[in-house]
Amino acid sequence: MKLFKLAWASLLSRKANALLTVVAIAISVMLLLGVDRVSQQTRAGFANTISGTDLIVGARSGPVNLLLFSVFHIGYPSSNLSWDAYSHWAEHDQVAWSIPIALGDSFRGHPVIATDHNFFEHFQYGQRQSVRFAEGQPFEHSAEAVLGARVAREQGLQLSDQVVISHGTGSVSFHQHDEDPVQISGVLAPTGTPLDNAVFIPLVGLATMHGEHQAEEPQSPPSFSQQSVPQENEEPEHDHDHDHDHDHDHDHDHDHDHNHGVALDSEQPIDSLSAFFVGLHSQPRAIFMQRMINTWGQEPLTALMPGATLQELWRTLNMFERVLAIVSGFVLLTGLIGMLATLLASLQERRREMAVLRSLGAGPGTIFSLLVSEAFVLTVTGIGVGVALLYAALYALAPWIEYSFGVVIHISWPSMVEWQRMAIVLVAGTVISCLPAWRAYRNSLADGLTIKL
């Protein structure tokens, strides 16, 4: 039986209604799948931002806040921790490595992270991937900076370019460290994490900009004996002597009056830090270390385990996700009710059509399946269009999401769960159409061969 063709022709004759129904279903399918997909992807993206770090330590604050500013560069530390506290814990027996960071400055809207070489050596993201240089090398003295991949791309900057770092995190900053241009020593390879959006400068550089070292001018010669970082931290390509030479060259190139190019190996490059990342010799000890740091008497600190806090952060975001899921559920319901209403409304005018088909030998069962197959076609089309819209939206929004949250959205085929959801929509649409189909069935039995005018 070419019933399906008939249903299709009939449907085409009611294009406007059909189109609206399809659009309503498509939008709800797009939302239904999109909410889940974006949250899955974001979850994966979030989890990929940091790896291999056992603890993050900052001044006493909420762990989510600490995680947000230290890993995602969102928000500010409410207070700083002292260099003394950092060096105390960095030298702890259990600590394999540590990375100090100080935040607060920005470069054309990109967050600036003041840190030391440990960052390039120990920081890991994704599946324990280390930070790699696309070109250049880590900063070697205070007036150098390393750029995240996107910063370099967006700002059109290359190795050896000079940039000016501003104080405060706003895109437009009134207080600029005009007098302190820094030179780009390296550009990182893309990571798909917030690192891509960051600018890295040495701690000494930050301190210098903020005038911490002005009183200490001229800088005392470097002391090798009192490294505050643990002994595992070796930097083969990074010779201190070379450092010093370079320092002089640099001074030569630039303004001699200023305290440019101080060495990076000072005992205490900066007075206070925003946070530090810790890698332990034994990862299972993280929970003991966390408790020890949290209950330390000398300075109020907060230590968090990134995995656990990411989960916590995710639970917060989950609320948002759930609300969206509920909303898209309702949108779906509205779409299906819209289809139901359209089918019911068309029944009256289609009574003639039904009577004609009855006269040609169509049974009431045929009339029933005609309506159900129409709903089926509408729903399948709606799902198809919805999926197409979803992919279009993903392609359109992926760059924006990456830009805003540093999270890379991978565009892949629908997952098992998504296929399931599509199947649920299809079943729901088909089941719901049984109501008008049943009424058409009853009508065609009652009307017999009279054409209702």
Next chain:
Amino acid sequence: MNSIVVNGLRFHYPAQAEPTLDIGQLEIARGERVFLYGPSGSGKSTLLSVLAGIHRPQSGTVAIEDIDITALTARQRDHFRAHHIGYIFQQFNLLPYLDCIHNVALACEFSKVRRQRLQQRNISPEDEAARLLNQLGISHEMHSRRASELSVGQQQRVAAARALIGSPELIIADEPTSALDADSRLSFLKLLFAECERAGSTLLFVSHDAELAGQFDRSLSLSALNQSAEA
């Protein structure tokens, strides 16, 4: 040989207590052209529905082409109607979204028997539809027009072509001319008669308008047949 034999037929709609139809006996011979008249609401359409196997009488037998359709299941009656009966309504016979050819050929979609009859003559449903349409005065350039673009008179002729395609034994027409003006009424009748004759079909034609009675072999008054109407 009879095309229709009705015995002791009693039918009432589910909601009603009084029978709408109470017909002792009715016989229509094969190939006969019968005119059935009666006032509006006298039960003409109801009788046709019973003859077409849509409604099943509460008692009595209805034999169409020597088959007692009251003994058939609803589904069997639907198939029987598809194969052996062509039906023409007063109006709105066509699916407005199909063109003329496909409206006519649609009857074959629902009936294997009609398709087989055409196959024996080596004609496709579409070709036969085109031939019938031409015969009934629907010219070739109109065949691919949608039904909704036709005048009422043209629509009725397309409906007649659909009833006739595949040569069903019985053509039932429920006031097919009441929407037409007097001239088109007569020309429609003439064309319908000619095609019924060609196909060898019996024609049961219903109208409330007794004026047309003279054109037929025989005319019946439903009021006379129907005992419930007299009561």
